[in-house]
Amino acid sequence: MLNRAEQKLATRRKLIDAALRLGAERGFGAVSLREVAKEAEITPTAFYRHFHDMEELSLALVDELGLSLRQLLRDARKNFDGSGSAVRVSVESFVRYVSENPNLFRLLQGERQGASSAFRKALFAEIGRFVEEMTDDLDRISIALKQPLRNPSLAAETIVAVAFTMGGEAIEMPRHRRPELVERIIQAVKIILRGSLLPVSNRKRKTP
Amino acid sequence: MLNRAEQKLATRRKLIDAALRLGAERGFGAVSLREVAKEAEITPTAFYRHFHDMEELSLALVDELGLSLRQLLRDARKNFDGSGSAVRVSVESFVRYVSENPNLFRLLQGERQGASSAFRKALFAEIGRFVEEMTDDLDRISIALKQPLRNPSLAAETIVAVAFTMGGEAIEMPRHRRPELVERIIQAVKIILRGSLLPVSNRKRKTP
DNA sequence: TTCTACAGTATACATGTGTGCACTGAAAAA
DNA sequence: TTTTTCAGTGCACACATGTATACTGTAGAA
Structure with missing residues (x-):
């Protein structure tokens, strides 16, 4: 299985990919933190474990x-x-x-x-x-x-x-x-x- | 003074200019109807007299x-x-x-x-x-x-x-x-x- | 085995959002 | 003059947003 650091990195990837997907359609400025979190399948607050905004x-x-x-x-x-x-x-x-x-x-x-x-x-x-x-x-x-x-x-x-x-x-x-x-x-x-x-x-x- | 049609046109201009100003900074997709209305100095609901969205x-x-x-x-x-x-x-x-x-x-x-x-x-x-x-x-x-x-x-x-x-x-x-x-x-x-x-x-x- | 670090959750709140509804006041039509 | 039209207001609603606070479960260090 994945160790802790790898798991974290995987979630980070999910966030990046989610942002890319959503941002490409509407323009990045129109994408909300909550949307990205949802798309990456984590809670909005967990977002802050990876990026500060x-x-x-x-x-x-x-x-x-x-x-x-x-x-x-x-x-x-x-x-x-x-x-x-x-x-x-x-x-x-x-x-x-x-x-x-x-x-x-x-x-x-x-x-x-x-x-x-x-x-x-x-x-x-x-x-x-x-x-x-x-x-x-x-x-x-x-x-x-x-x-x-x-x-x-x-x-x-x-x-x-x-x-x-x-x-x-x-x-x-x-x-x-x-x-x-x-x-x-x-x-x-x-x-x-x-x-x-x-x-x-x-x-x-x-x-x- | 301005007659009715002219006044309406003037407000329309204000909306367009407002949208242009706000959209240029953040990208148009990131601009809300309410913001545009505020910038154009009308109420959000009056927006609909000019554009349907x-x-x-x-x-x-x-x-x-x-x-x-x-x-x-x-x-x-x-x-x-x-x-x-x-x-x-x-x-x-x-x-x-x-x-x-x-x-x-x-x-x-x-x-x-x-x-x-x-x-x-x-x-x-x-x-x-x-x-x-x-x-x-x-x-x-x-x-x-x-x-x-x-x-x-x-x-x-x-x-x-x-x-x-x-x-x-x-x-x-x-x-x-x-x-x-x-x-x-x-x-x-x-x-x-x-x-x-x-x-x-x-x-x-x-x-x- | 016990303890700690920490990614992720649950809940809550103030603020922003689009839009429906009833309204007002003045310009323009009658 | 009276009536109609209509741009703009005020209020209300359900829902989305960023973020603070307290929590949980488990991987990994002791």
């Missing part, structure tokens, strides 16, 4: 989100075996991630505006980390392909903005139409990468 | 948003006198819009996820209209400049996604740092436009 729970959700985003990056890199299109593989990983973690993703996109200040700060920190990692990837790729980019960090930020925005649509879309969405995101990302390329100097072109 | 109020907010977005487009076009950079003028108009209508903009960006289904539907319809108008503008400009674009509607969608995402940061940013943000958005938009340009065929380049 809803605000603290929300910060735990952001941690959860950060973790999952790093997992996403790892998956995307793993799935890219060197052959094929890195963009396609990444976008596919991303849309799969959104499909499999709709509640976390809703948190990410929905609470940028609207939540408490501490919450927003934590959220933007996670998004910032994600953009940084993507910047590193872009740097590496552009060096490997000898296709230098003007402003890799702006390119990364732009790609993330577009992917996150368009990715949000995936959640409410019937599954069979998601491949179309994947194609559109891929096209958008390619537009951004193409627009970020430094022009190849004419000299090189003219003397093959 | 909070959901209906929220749809009025979306109308408000649509109106303001069309106003934004008109302003941006008006401010562009033909000289200078159309991108710069548009982005400046946009960031000014966000600065002057922070609550409407929060509604736009914050409630895509999380609100009721009818609300989201209305919201996306407005965003869709905005993207369409921008597509038309891009078409016109690219024809005027004889620089055809691959996929104007995808370009427009991408530009809107990026501008709306980055524009959201303007609200919480101290005023004096907004010019930097404007520059970053301008760069991002230019990246997208550049990436959307059809390659100039080599033939034309080689025979001037």
Whole structure:
């Protein structure tokens, strides 16, 4: 069986999952402590054994989100075996991630505006980390392909903005139409990468 | 003085403004009917003379948003006198819009996820209209400049996604740092436009 | 085996919530 | 002038909310 610490952790998980489920539908600010407790099958007062208020729970959700985003990056890199299109593989990983973690993703996109200040700060920190990692990837790729980019960090930020925005649509879309969405995101990302390329100097072109 | 119909309209405005103010901070789902009524300085029961519930109020907010977005487009076009950079003028108009209508903009960006289904539907319809108008503008400009674009509607969608995402940061940013943000958005938009340009065929380049 | 720490329960209370009902007073219609 | 209309009020209700206080049962330390 589970020992005491494990049991406590399990209940904590239940609370986090409950908050995620309820918050994704209505927006996190509209979820009450009592609702979360009920959804997690504990009494309202037992809630305080885990979090001192809803605000603290929300910060735990952001941690959860950060973790999952790093997992996403790892998956995307793993799935890219060197052959094929890195963009396609990444976008596919991303849309799969959104499909499999709709509640976390809703948190990410929905609470940028609207939540408490501490919450927003934590959220933007996670998004910032994600953009940084993507910047590193872009740097590496552009060096490997000898296709230098003007402003890799702006390119990364732009790609993330577009992917996150368009990715949000995936959640409410019937599954069979998601491949179309994947194609559109891929096209958008390619537009951004193409627009970020430094022009190849004419000299090189003219003397093959 | 105000006649009866005007008075009623004035109170309706107060309700809408109140809802916008409160909803922008906490997320719309977290705002109660009673709060809105109090903020608008009427009794809770008088609320029902204007809207049959909070959901209906929220749809009025979306109308408000649509109106303001069309106003934004008109302003941006008006401010562009033909000289200078159309991108710069548009982005400046946009960031000014966000600065002057922070609550409407929060509604736009914050409630895509999380609100009721009818609300989201209305919201996306407005965003869709905005993207369409921008597509038309891009078409016109690219024809005027004889620089055809691959996929104007995808370009427009991408530009809107990026501008709306980055524009959201303007609200919480101290005023004096907004010019930097404007520059970053301008760069991002230019990246997208550049990436959307059809390659100039080599033939034309080689025979001037 | 006894004792203690502590996750979870039960009960209670003040306050907030949506909404029904009967009302008022003044603008507008008759 | 009299009557009607109707935005806004006051009160009342059943129910939800956050949280304080006292409790219980059991895992794990002594």
